[in-house]
Structure formats: structure tokens, C-alpha cells
Amino acid sequence: MRKINITGTFLDEISHDIPHQNWGKKEWSQDFTHMKQMGIKRVVLIRCGYKKWLTYPSQVLHKQEKAFTPYLDLVSLFLELSEKNQMEFYFGLYDSGRYWTSGNYKDEIRINKKVIEEVWELYGHSSAFKGWYLSQETNRNAGAIIDLYAELGGYCKTISGGKQVLISPYIDGVKNISQYTQQTETTTSISLDQHFKDWEEIFFGIKNAVDLVAFQDGHVAFEELAEFIQVNKQLADQNGLHSWINTESFDRDMPIKFLPIKWDKMHFKLEAAAQAGIQEALTFEFSHFMSPQSAYPQAGHLYQRYLEYKNS
């Protein structure tokens, strides 16, 4: 069986649950070098802002959401480092943490349209600007999620001359549980049938606005993973979306939320994705959980284990 390679990573800025590493320009520059050496060729900003915290000095969000001005323009830095390392950069939209999460999808769309315009104006000239990431993650066809994806994805394309649009949904499995509890499992999980029905509708509704889908692989029991990935791949294929896997490099089974995953688990998940015919993986995310300079030394060992596997 063909091996699947990790060719991309999220950049967890703004993080809302992983403690920050406090890197400056020098450390970020080194980290992109580590990424490149592992075979990473694309980076995805998980979100450009969350509530009041931003990655770039947005006039729109400062004025309309009273967001704080960041100490450093990370979008500018990440684009510069992407150019330098010949990587593709995907820009993650703003997550208000209040509009769409309380059912108000219209204002989530409204504010993000302005962000899209502002960002394209500020950074669209960069040769590394490859596409967009819709940062509102979902697991079911709930609320107006189809409208949100279709409208924002479509607007990204309109503004940017058709740049690619990526989403990274998850599965409503036994490990879909708040990170703000020390529990690791719930007793309820979506059935494969219901998951199929939900995503049949979602993919159909967004197929003109979204090009790429990378399902998160950490929310179901390991033994259930393969069949969920196969359903996801099949439905994506039917609707013309290209599939990657989002292989999580942190461990959801431990009381400490979150430290790097055990290599055996990551290996298991990569093989499950390869079996479903997926050819490339993104990971969430390199800098905390796989980097040799991570504050978690387990990450550097995971990097070595992955490289041994890749080169074996």
C-alpha cells in the first residue's frame, strides 16, 4: 500500500485552546525550515482572528468588533516565510465566536465579507497566497452552515479570481467533547448512516464554492475511522471536491489537553486514510505537536518517528 505523506500543516494562530509558544520572527523562520525538511509544502492559517484577538492589524475588525491590534503582523510574516520556502499559504477567515455560534449566520457572513475584501487588498499580491480556509468548523448539517460555506466560499472566489477554498470538518464521534472538560469520551456518537445523509446534503450545497476538504481524523474510535473516511472520500468525489485528511498530531485520549500524539496512533490514522485512497495529509498542527523546536519535546520525537516511517 502506498504511504500517505504529510504535506501540509495548519498554523494555530489565533489559538483558542492550545497554549501559545511566544515565538518571534526568528523562531517562526526556523520552524518553516523544519517544516520544509519534513516535506511540508502548504500552510493553512487556522483563523485570522478569534473574538478580539487578531493575527493582522485589521481596520475592519478593530472598528466593527473592537478587536485588539496584534503586536506583530503574523499574516505578513507567514506570507514572507511561505514565499521564501516555496510554500502555498491558505488564509483562514475570522471566527467571531459569537455570531454563528448563537445561530446568527448572517452577521458571521457580513463581517467576513469585509475581512475578505480587506485581506485581499492587503496581501493578495503575495505569490504565496494560494487560497482560503473557511474557519467555521462543523460536524453536521445544522444551522445555516451550507449557506455560510456557500456564500463565504463563493465570495472568496469572486474577490480573488477563483482561488481555492478549503474546509476541515469533523465527525460527531465519541471524542467530540469539549476541551474544557477533562473527560475524553462521550456516550453518544453519530451513526455512519446519519453522517452520510448530513454530508451528502452539505457537499451538494457547497460544491460550487468549496474545492478542498480535509476531515479531522480524531473524533471517532480508531476502529471506526476507516469507514468514516471512506464515506467522506466517496461523497467528496461525487461532488467534485478534492480530499485530503487532517491528521491530528495531538492526543485526544489523555487527561492533559493537549500534548503530542503517540506515533502508533498517528501511523494508524495515516494508514486508514491511505486505504481510502487519500494521497496527502494536512496536520493540526506542526508547530506545537511535531516540531523539533516545540515546547513539548515529545513533538520532536514524533518528528523523528514520522521521518523514519516516511523514509523507510
Next chain:
Amino acid sequence: MRKINITGTFLDEISHDIPHQNWGKKEWSQDFTHMKQMGIKRVVLIRCGYKKWLTYPSQVLHKQEKAFTPYLDLVSLFLELSEKNQMEFYFGLYDSGRYWTSGNYKDEIRINKKVIEEVWELYGHSSAFKGWYLSQETNRNAGAIIDLYAELGGYCKTISGGKQVLISPYIDGVKNISQYTQQTETTTSISLDQHFKDWEEIFFGIKNAVDLVAFQDGHVAFEELAEFIQVNKQLADQNGLHSWINTESFDRDMPIKFLPIKWDKMHFKLEAAAQAGIQEALTFEFSHFMSPQSAYPQAGHLYQRYLEYKNS
């Protein structure tokens, strides 16, 4: 606007919620050197003992509270290192963890008066012994907290010939939540008006016994912080107490309790304190959350980010 500098740190011994670093004399000596290089000129022992664990071999607490004898006399070590590095040392009183927390303020006062006598006898000769820290933290005018502060602060002064007395209260904000839950926010918060009323009474009641106040800056939403600090500063000024800020260097917004704070957040909080006219900051605390030799490598990066800011 004038920048505010971090000129002091707590020493988290005895810790009751931050895992221990297991440093010996050599590591503590190095850490004081790191502190000095960052501009720190005063250290505050957070408490000399908590329940049965002690920082110094107290006969009083061994006999009356059945406390355990510590492996190393940390008070002696910290005074020696303070002298060597020309730093001011503040001694934190004993926290029984049972008398005052169950409403029995009299026994908290009784046992601490004996501690004050013993400590002054043992360590009062040190040229670094600058003052006292009342380790019983409060956020409201509840229980007999005014009596506790007034009586213990007064007794410290009487015994030591008027040495300075410091307190570090907190605000009963949305992040005032037990560290023994993985939640990060509660739904209730004190109003600014009620906070004003409580602290108007407290400051008035303790003004002859307490000289210095350093409010903790981590319990309210970031956007609310500036106005709370301004109220605190105003009320302290009215009653003749000098204000520092206690800028927390750990992150209260994350499921892992606790790792170093994101620099952007610390920067935001320092600016809020500077706007209120505060000129110096203590931090809780350097050795875990800002030290280049911390077990959390994020701390060393925070140290670098702070130095870049300070020297910019």
C-alpha cells in the same frame, strides 16, 4: 505613553497549584541572575507555608500545625540570593488553608503572629528583608478580611520596626474560577460599582496597616481590565497605599492550567496598567512562566518577547 516595567516577581513557594520544578541551590542561583538581567529588583515569597508544607524549618508550625520539615531552608536561600543580587525580599505569611477559609479568622491571625515573631527572629537581620506579604488573597469585603489585614499588617510593622506591608488582591471577574476545573469562565462577575464599594471599605479599614497593593490582572475580560485598574488605583491613592500591578504571566484562557501566557495578552495588560498611571509591575511569576530555564520553554520565549518590548 510611558512603558511599564516588570521590576518584581513572586516566588511560588509553597505552590498549591503550579507543579514544582525541583530546583536546588544551583538552579535558584541561576534564576536570580536571569531575573536581574530582566530588570527585577524585588522578590515576594508567595507564602512561607501552606497547610503542612513549609519553606523554612518552623518550630511554631511544626508544633502547632504538625507541619512537615522542609528538605531545604528556602527562606534562607532566597535571602542570601537577594542580598547577592541587591534585591528586596518580601516575606509571605503562612496560609493555613483551613482557618480563614472556613471563617475562623482569629486562629489564622493567632498562628501568623507567632510565625511573624519566629521569622523576624530568624531572618530579620538580613539586609534584603524589605517587608511582608499578607498571603491571604481576597476579592471582596467578605468575612473578617479587613480585621485580618489590619491586625496582621499592623503586627508585622510593630515587630519589624515598620517594614512595608504588601497585599495582592484579585477581582471577582468572569475568570474567577477554580483551578480544579477545566472550565475557564463563569457567567457571573462583580459589577464595577460593587467592586468600588467593597474596596472603598477595605482600603479605608487597612490603610494604617498596609502600604502597597498589587492587584492581580487576570480575572476579568481583557476589555474590562482598564476600568477596574483605574478604580483600584484611585481608591488606593485616596487611602495612601502605593499601587503596583500584579501582571500574571500564565494564561487563564486555556484548558491546561497553567502554562505561560501569550505575549500579546501580557502586553495588553501592561499597557492597561500604564494607562492608569501605574509605574511598576510584579509578576506571578517569573520562575515558571518567564524564566529562560523554566520547564516550560514557552517561558523563555516570553522572556525574549518582553525584553524586545522593554528595549524597543
Next chain:
Amino acid sequence: MRKINITGTFLDEISHDIPHQNWGKKEWSQDFTHMKQMGIKRVVLIRCGYKKWLTYPSQVLHKQEKAFTPYLDLVSLFLELSEKNQMEFYFGLYDSGRYWTSGNYKDEIRINKKVIEEVWELYGHSSAFKGWYLSQETNRNAGAIIDLYAELGGYCKTISGGKQVLISPYIDGVKNISQYTQQTETTTSISLDQHFKDWEEIFFGIKNAVDLVAFQDGHVAFEELAEFIQVNKQLADQNGLHSWINTESFDRDMPIKFLPIKWDKMHFKLEAAAQAGIQEALTFEFSHFMSPQSAYPQAGHLYQRYLEYKNS
């Protein structure tokens, strides 16, 4: 008073609550060297498998429990490193995480008998294979725990020509609380009398099948520990079991579950065991919590503190 030395450690594979360090052969080899330098002469595999995750490629567990094949044969590696470092290796049985925990002790025994046969066939030839560890931990005489220990211990001896059998129970004290909560204490604790009665029965029932007992020392309040250890030692002596202590090197009192313990606490616990006449300690466990190459740098400092004590 004689000092007690740490002469053994558990190997936390398969872990079910401590995040993995992702070590390969090189890192494990280095760690055994670190162990040896600290005086460790025996290692105990905590369990050979937990639910679907295994330490060795077991045909039995793959077929009957649908367990996953491990990336690396850790049992083989640990035996090789034990031989190289003249250490004794104890093999921990399989923990189904479902049979015995739901009252079905018969199937836990059934599957483990096959594991014992398979393991002895695969690894029994190793000169380092010193004995067995019954991985089903208990604190009370509940369920059919006596049957489980007696039958599995007896079977280990029968198959292996009488190799030693070890258990490591715990005490149902105030810190016997799920690791999947951030609380650190419960309000109920077993009485010393009830503990005595339970273990009088258990030891009597297993004395022909179990040779060694190492009680965990972390579940009761520090001030209660000495008397519990004395009861344990006395009852073990009466029934001809040899006692070690299992001194936990992680801290149960902190919101982060789990980081290395404060040296003062470990020192306190070692002294309590020495007072009861115990001569050697195992620790749970060296590689995360005491190793100079642990991902938690506090562990390396604990290593230094222990060595200073041992050599003082």
C-alpha cells in the same frame, strides 16, 4: 534511619493516561543507561496491552480482541536492554479495560492465560525475564479480585517454572479520584480498619500465587501514609509476601494531571516506607517523571535531587 533506595521502575507502556514521549530505540537505550546510573536494577512493564493497543505483536490479542499491531516490538526491545544493563524484567499482563472492569473476571482470566502462554513462548528464553506483573490494580476486596490474582498468578508460575509474581495495589484514600477530572481530592476515604480487613482477606487468598507486593503510595493524605504502609507490610509479612513500596514520582495534588512530583513529597514518602521496614522502592515511573531526558524538565531536576539525597 536507613535510607530507602529506588531500585526499580515501571515502564509505562501501554500508557492509558500519561501522554506518550514517542521514543525510538535510541532514546529507550539512553534511558536504561540513565536508570542504571540512578541505581535501578529492575523494570516492570505496566501492562503488555490495554484495550486495542499493544506493546508486542500478539497473535492472540490481534485475533481475539481485534487489537492493533504495534509499530515496534517493545517487549523485545525492553528485554534486550534489560539484558544489556543486567536488569530484571517483569512482564505486565494484558488489561482488557472491559472484561474485569464490568465484573466479567472469567474472560479477563481466559484471555490472559493465552497471553501468558504466547509470551512465555516468545520471550521466556531471555535471561532478563525475571517474573510477571498482574496489571489489574485493586484497592479493595471487590469483585472476584482474589480469584483473578490467584488464578493468573498461579498460571504464570506454572507456565514459567515458578517465576516471581508481583502486584501493585493502591489504597482507597482521599486522592483515589479519576484522572479524567481536574479535582484532586474526594471526601471519602477507606478507614484503616476496613483497609486492614480487606487486605487480610486478599493476601490470605493469593499467598500461593503472588510473591511480591508494592503498594502505591500516592492515594492517601501524607500524614496518613505511614500507618497504612505499616499495615500493608505487616499483613504481607504474615502471608509470606515480600514488600516493596511503589513510590509515585508524579504529583497528585495539581490541576495538571500529571507532572513530576515535588522532591519534598517524594522524600517524605520514602521515609515513611523506610520507617515501616521496607527496603526497596519501585517508582511509577522513571521515564516521564525522573529521567534527565524526560519531556518534562522537572523530571531531570527530581533525578538530581534524588541523587543528592542518595549520596548524602
